[in-house]
Amino acid sequence: MATFIARRCLSLIPVLIGVSFLVFAAMYIIPGDAVDSMLAETGASAEDLARLRAQLGLDDPFWVQYGRFLSTMARGDLGTSLVNGRSVAEQVRTQLPATIELTLAALAVAVVLGLPLGILAAVKRGTWLDGLSMVIALVGVSMPNFWLGLLFIMLFSLRLGWFPVAGTGGLDHLVLPALTLGLSGTAVIARVSRSSLLEVLSRDYMRTAKAKGLPPQRVINKHALRNALSTVLTLVGLQFGALLGGSVVVETVFGRQGIGFLTANAIQRGDFPLVQATVLLAALSFVIVNLLIDISYSLLDPRIRYG
Amino acid sequence: MASTSPPLRRQTLSLNQQSANPWRTALRRFVRHPTGMLGALLLLALAGAAVFAPWVAPYDPLAVDPIAALLPPSPEHLFGTDTLGRDMLSRVIFGARISLRLGLVSVTIALSCGVLIGIVAGYSGGWLSAVLMRLVDILLAFPALVLALVTIFALGPGLTNAMIAVGISAIPAYARVTRAGVLAAKEDLYVQAAEALGAPLWKLLGSHILPNIIAPNIVVAALGTGTAILAGSALSFLGLGAQAPAPEWGLMLSQGRGFMQLAWWLTFFPGLGIMITVMALNLFGDGLRDVLDPRDG
Numbered sequence: 001m002a003t004f005i006a007r008r009c010l011s012l013i014p015v016l017i018g019v020s021f022l023v024f025a026a027m028y029i030i031p032g033d034a035v036d037s038m039l040a041e042t043g044a045s046a047e048d049l050a051r052l053r054a055q056l057g058l059d060d061p062f063w064v065q066y067g068r069f070l071s072t073m074a075r076g077d078l079g080t081s082l083v084n085g086r087s088v089a090e091q092v093r094t095q096l097p098a099t100i101e102l103t104l105a106a107l108a109v110a111v112v113l114g115l116p117l118g119i120l121a122a123v124k125r126g127t128w129l130d131g132l133s134m135v136i137a138l139v140g141v142s143m144p145n146f147w148l149g150l151l152f153i154m155l156f157s158l159r160l161g162w163f164p165v166a167g168t169g170g171l172d173h174l175v176l177p178a179l180t181l182g183l184s185g186t187a188v189i190a191r192v193s194r195s196s197l198l199e200v201l202s203r204d205y206m207r208t209a210k211a212k213g214l215p216p217q218r219v220i221n222k223h224a225l226r227n228a229l230s231t232v233l234t235l236v237g238l239q240f241g242a243l244l245g246g247s248v249v250v251e252t253v254f255g256r257q258g259i260g261f262l263t264a265n266a267i268q269r270g271d272f273p274l275v276q277a278t279v280l281l282a283a284l285s286f287v288i289v290n291l292l293i294d295i296s297y298s299l300l301d302p303r304i305r306y307g
Numbered sequence: 308m309a310s311t312s313p314p315l316r317r318q319t320l321s322l323n324q325q326s327a328n329p330w331r332t333a334l335r336r337f338v339r340h341p342t343g344m345l346g347a348l349l350l351l352a353l354a355g356a357a358v359f360a361p362w363v364a365p366y367d368p369l370a371v372d373p374i375a376a377l378l379p380p381s382p383e384h385l386f387g388t389d390t391l392g393r394d395m396l397s398r399v400i401f402g403a404r405i406s407l408r409l410g411l412v413s414v415t416i417a418l419s420c421g422v423l424i425g426i427v428a429g430y431s432g433g434w435l436s437a438v439l440m441r442l443v444d445i446l447l448a449f450p451a452l453v454l455a456l457v458t459i460f461a462l463g464p465g466l467t468n469a470m471i472a473v474g475i476s477a478i479p480a481y482a483r484v485t486r487a488g489v490l491a492a493k494e495d496l497y498v499q500a501a502e503a504l505g506a507p508l509w510k511l512l513g514s515h516i517l518p519n520i521i522a523p524n525i526v527v528a529a530l531g532t533g534t535a536i537l538a539g540s541a542l543s544f545l546g547l548g549a550q551a552p553a554p555e556w557g558l559m560l561s562q563g564r565g566f567m568q569l570a571w572w573l574t575f576f577p578g579l580g581i582m583i584t585v586m587a588l589n590l591f592g593d594g595l596r597d598v599l600d601p602r603d604g
Binding site for chain 1: 441449450451452459547574582583585590
């Protein structure tokens with residue numbers, strides 16, 4: 001098991017280097033650089049710009065700059081914001097808890113609602129319950145989350161006054177954003193768990209379990225769900241990525257603090273270091289969550305460990 | 308979809324003329340697929356509205372009329388008017404044009420790059436395949452919308468750049484599907500026979516391998532168009548895609564946000580437009596998947 005984990009961890013190194021290269025290259029090809037952004041409105045002369053550029057090493061060759069970028073990142077130095085001059089690492093540290101809270105809450109909504117919906121649809125295949133579950137799932141995957149968020153605000157905040165319209169705070173500030181972000185995941189998990197469970201239900205060992213006279217509840221819980229769960233678990237990892245991306249939009253809709261809101265603002269203001277840091281953080285967390293899913297997947301199914 | 312070698316196809320022809328053309332069989336099955344057909348009809352209606360928008364829309368979507376600002380839905384303006392007095396129904400109809408174009412262009416970019424990467428990686432093998440697939444892995448390490456945001460940051464905001472950004476973020480899906488198809492087709496006897504007969508590479512890939520990887524890619528593209536429209540409108544909602552005064556649904560939602568209490572129709576109808584379009588594409592894509600890949604049905 002330790003070898004399996006070590007091998008998986010090692011395989012991430014080239015991917016992470018590639019991710020950092022891609023992010024750095026994307027920032028590098030943008031016309032203008034940090035000096036242009038910093039001194040755009042100060043009326044500095046061309047000589048001043050050239051001097052500052054040389055001081056910051058921005059006229060060094062691409063590979064030298066990339067090497068310096070890697071080494072500063074490795075030391076945890078994410079630079080300073082071009083807009084407010086504050087440390088990027090500090091801003092990320094301040095905003096991260098709100099995004100983790102939102103993402104985990106949304107993931108919980110997606111799993112807690114999606115899994116039973118999918119199981120119900122599979123077990124009651126062909127009935128109106130199956131049809132209804134799948135219509136709900138279809139609407140869920142087709143609805144843009146920023147629209148759903150606005151509809152929630154109109155109904156639950158402006159009309160009924162149950163929840164605050166915007167901001168970050170206690171549980172009441174979390175309910176609508178988590179539901180908004182989690183419902184599309186609910187739909188995806190419901191669809192996949194239904195088809196995964198239907199496939200398992202048609203296997204020979206399920207017929208054997210039923211033929212042995214096991215109660216239907218036990219057949220589903222003990223035999224079918226356990227086998228269908230590995231597909232759903234993989235999907236949860238992929239959904240985490242969708243939730244990270246979705247948090248940019250949902251945090252903007254609800255005016256919530258968080259990495260998503262920070263990223264959207266940094267992109268609009270052309271804040272290179274902040275965009276670099278938040279994008280790398282998103283990719284890193286996505287990769288790590290998928291690694292954890294892979295490891296838990298191998299715990300569920302020994303064939304993967306030794307395959 | 309099961310691959311059929313030319314000799315086997317000739318044999319099948321003689322045995323059963325009805326099942327000779329797999330595409331015709333698929334079309335017949337699709338016509339009998341109720342939800343798939345519903346999606347196709349909805350898409351046809353949306354495409355019709357998009358193509359004939361100048362004749363279908365009751366007003367000019369950009370015509371400003373300050374006296375008619377923020378009128379609620381009425382017989383004159385079925386979807387109401389916006390803050391500048393522009394007719395919302397006309398803007399929603401013209402919005403279908405932009406969104407469908409965004410979906411199609413993004414998917415075309417993703418499909419052409421993904422299929423090319425997948426074919427080269429699948430057929431060449433060796434270091435080239437390894438390098439290309441590591442590149443795909445790197446793209447996959449980004450959540451799709453985050454990758455689109457990075458691309459937009461590098462290219463700058465705008466509708467065309469949003470299409471490119473969404474297209475790039477979807478490349479890995481097509482590359483993987485294509486590579487898997489090529490790897491499977493490479494082992495088929497008819498491909499090995501064509502190779503042994505000295506068929507040129509372009510003919511081998513174009514006439515023998517490509518037809519076998521089209522079906523799964525069509526399914527991914529149909530479902531991916533909906534995802535692309537969602538991502539593109541999200542970028543416009545964030546102010547990074549289409550720019551004012553374009554009647555783009557995501558942008559219209561963003562502009563209506565400040566008036567939710569006063570004028571619900573500003574946010575309701577553009578969102579409904581996105582949802583119906585994406586739902587139609589999902590129904591159509593699900594139908595295609597059932598028809599072209601019965602194992603998943």
